[in-house]
Amino acid sequence: MIAFKNVTKTFKRSRVLDDVSLEMDQGERIALVGSNGAGKTTLIRCLLGEYTHDGQVLVGGLAPRDNRGTVLARVGFVPQIPPPLRMPVGELIGFAAGICKSDPKSMVAVMADLGLEYGRIRKLPFVKLSGGMKQKTLIAIALGRASDILIMDEPAANLDPEARHIFFRLLAARQDDGIMLITSHRLDEVAALVNRVIEMDRGKVALDDRVADAVDMTSRLTCALTMTRADAAFARALAEWGFTGSGLRWLGMVNGPDRLRFLGMLSRYTGILAGLELKEAEKCVA
Amino acid sequence: MGAFIRSARLDITESLRARWFGFYSMVFGGIIVLLFVFGLTESRILGFTGLSRLLVTYIQLCVAILPIFVLITTVRSVAGDREAGVFEYMLSLPVGLAAWYWGKMVGRFVVVFLPVFLAMAAAAAWSEYSEIGVPWGLFTVYTGLLVSLAWSFLGFGMLISAAARSSDVAQTGAFLLWLVLLLFLDLILLGVMVREHLPLEAVVVIALANPLQSFRTAAILLFDPQMVVLGPAAYVILDDLGQRGYLAFALIWPLLLGTGAASWGYRLFRRGDLP
Numbered sequence: 001m002i003a004f005k006n007v008t009k010t011f012k013r014s015r016v017l018d019d020v021s022l023e024m025d026q027g028e029r030i031a032l033v034g035s036n037g038a039g040k041t042t043l044i045r046c047l048l049g050e051y052t053h054d055g056q057v058l059v060g061g062l063a064p065r066d067n068r069g070t071v072l073a074r075v076g077f078v079p080q081i082p083p084p085l086r087m088p089v090g091e092l093i094g095f096a097a098g099i100c101k102s103d104p105k106s107m108v109a110v111m112a113d114l115g116l117e118y119g120r121i122r123k124l125p126f127v128k129l130s131g132g133m134k135q136k137t138l139i140a141i142a143l144g145r146a147s148d149i150l151i152m153d154e155p156a157a158n159l160d161p162e163a164r165h166i167f168f169r170l171l172a173a174r175q176d177d178g179i180m181l182i183t184s185h186r187l188d189e190v191a192a193l194v195n196r197v198i199e200m201d202r203g204k205v206a207l208d209d210r211v212a213d214a215v216d217m218t219s220r221l222t223c224a225l226t227m228t229r230a231d232a233a234f235a236r237a238l239a240e241w242g243f244t245g246s247g248l249r250w251l252g253m254v255n256g257p258d259r260l261r262f263l264g265m266l267s268r269y270t271g272i273l274a275g276l277e278l279k280e281a282e283k284c285v286a
Numbered sequence: 287m288g289a290f291i292r293s294a295r296l297d298i299t300e301s302l303r304a305r306w307f308g309f310y311s312m313v314f315g316g317i318i319v320l321l322f323v324f325g326l327t328e329s330r331i332l333g334f335t336g337l338s339r340l341l342v343t344y345i346q347l348c349v350a351i352l353p354i355f356v357l358i359t360t361v362r363s364v365a366g367d368r369e370a371g372v373f374e375y376m377l378s379l380p381v382g383l384a385a386w387y388w389g390k391m392v393g394r395f396v397v398v399f400l401p402v403f404l405a406m407a408a409a410a411a412w413s414e415y416s417e418i419g420v421p422w423g424l425f426t427v428y429t430g431l432l433v434s435l436a437w438s439f440l441g442f443g444m445l446i447s448a449a450a451r452s453s454d455v456a457q458t459g460a461f462l463l464w465l466v467l468l469l470f471l472d473l474i475l476l477g478v479m480v481r482e483h484l485p486l487e488a489v490v491v492i493a494l495a496n497p498l499q500s501f502r503t504a505a506i507l508l509f510d511p512q513m514v515v516l517g518p519a520a521y522v523i524l525d526d527l528g529q530r531g532y533l534a535f536a537l538i539w540p541l542l543l544g545t546g547a548a549s550w551g552y553r554l555f556r557r558g559d560l561p
Binding site for chain 1: 289292296299300303304370371372373374375376377378379380381382383557558559560561
């Protein structure tokens with residue numbers, strides 16, 4: 001459905017994409033990973049028809065640059081850095097829904113799912129919202145419209161654990177509908193969400209691999225931790241994950257797709273970890 | 287509602303909430319208020335008094351500040367939006383490039399023209415109320431001249447924004463353009479060129495091409511074509527074109543210039559990287 005054919009992008013003398021050839025098919029959930037300057041954002045901008053380039057990018061056989069209306073009507077996009085728009089959230093939703101010929105109500109419904117009260121923020125300038133609220137609004141616009149290609153740049157970076165869980169659930173509901181392309185600096189952030197990993201390095205595809213597709217995106221794990229001693233930094237880290245407890249014993253929930261990220265965080269405190277229990281707790285219905 | 291109107295509306299609503307717009311409106315509104323406060327309607331120059339006197343002063347101030355205001359706010363907002371990621375997000379939506387670009391330009395025109403016009407209209411309304419009398423012919427011509435001037439510099443602003451890759455470069459370019467056009471006004475560099483016996487045709491062409499010059503000359507010639515402040519180049523041009531001919535030129539040429547510059551900008555925008 002999406003094809004990159006020998007795509008090269010050069011800024012002045014710097015080659016940011018170097019002869020990239022890739023194909024992406026329906027049902028694929030792809031993690032696009034790589035360090036800063038690897039070419040992830042440039043690749044996405046070429047796919048959105050925002051950059052000129054050598055080679056070809058085709059979406060359903062059409063070049064995005066020459067067929068913006070047709071191609072972009074299929075694409076939901078969540079940028080890493082929200083645009084500093086001064087317009088109220090209600091106007092942004094109205095503008096996006098109008099341009100995309102979508103029903104704003106479905107965007108508002110996704111906002112509600114993500115825990116945002118539309119009525120409360122409708123008149124607030126978008127730029128004044130918190131990072132998490134902006135991210136939720138942009139996710140709602142992307143998921144609330146009919147699109148079979150989802151492109152998300154670090155989409156869950158600013159979301160709290162509960163919102164991440166709902167976000168994963170919403171993604172699970174669309175799993176086989178089309179193509180999902182999620183970029184991240186770190187694979188552990190998105191590993192459980194995807195069935196294919198593309199790693200970029202200095203403008204080239206360094207790795208293109210399929211990954212096991214066993215993690216249920218809607219699952220949650222109950223987690224109990226026992227520590228050898230209380231640690232303030234660890235307590236702060238666990239508070240961000242929504243854990244409760246004090247000092248030596250902690251209890252909380254971890255989203256299934258977040259388990260690798262959680263274990264990554266935990267690995268920094270193995271010296272004070274006395275016990276760990278992770279157990280699949282519930283199956284959610286999308 | 288088409289994408290063009292949505293884009294124009296978006297730019298208008300974004301601008302109305304920006305700090306620069308408040309300042310911009312305050313400057314032009316403030317000028318009018320100050321002119322009334324200082325009793326300009328009661329003073330007399332070359333036989334002109336009342337609102338005519340106020341309007342001619344207002345228009346002289348506009349020629350100095352309106353172009354730089356329009357240029358800087360346009361390049362700051364358009365190039366700034368691109369840098370801040372607004373273009374990346376908004377142009378990921380299925381909006382046509384022509385609708386986006388021209389919608390932005392028309393929206394921007396509304397926000398740069400309206401405060402200037404409304405300040406003048408408020409002065410006219412107050413004069414009508416105070417029974418000072420409103421010279422409606424003059425008012426209409428000045429409105430037309432302001433439309434032309436604002437549109438031409440807006441076109442330059444859009445061109446510079448499309449060509450420059452950063453808002454810093456765009457601002458520098460805008461300032462330089464304004465400075466060059468200001469220098470080539472009749473009384474500054476053109477006067478020197480005439481005195482140094484440069485070919486008259488070259489001087490006249492430069493004077494004709496400069497929208498600041500055409501605006502200034504057209505604004506003044508309504509009062510007295512013999513006025514010495516017109517300068518040598520304007521005097522020759524007036525002699526050739528006549529008062530009506532020059533007025534028509536001063537109204538149409540900046541519009542063409544602005545549209546041409548904006549079209550060139552659109553060409554660059556369409557062919558280059560969008561964000």
